[in-house]
Amino acid sequence: MIEKLYKRPTTYVVIIGLILTVYLFSTLLNFADEGNLVMVLLTSVSIGIVAFFITRTLSHQKQIDIYKK
Numbered sequence: 001m002i003e004k005l006y007k008r009p010t011t012y013v014v015i016i017g018l019i020l021t022v023y024l025f026s027t028l029l030n031f032a033d034e035g036n037l038v039m040v041l042l043t044s045v046s047i048g049i050v051a052f053f054i055t056r057t058l059s060h061q062k063q064i065d066i067y068k069k
Contacts, residue, residue, distance in 0.1 A: 010061060017054040021047055 024047045031039040 010058060013054060013057050013061075017050055020050050024050065 024043055028040055028043040028047070031043060
């Protein structure tokens, strides 16, 4: 699955990551309103994981572009 993500155009990766991050952030705020600390922490960790994979994918795509030249 990760290999397929590496070959996607950069705009698709950024848009999918942005949609996931917005959804996770809105659920984080809902859990914070409910006072559910455990779910707030888990949601914030998942936001970090999404950001990590976006950064990793973009850097991998950049390396592929550099090596092709």
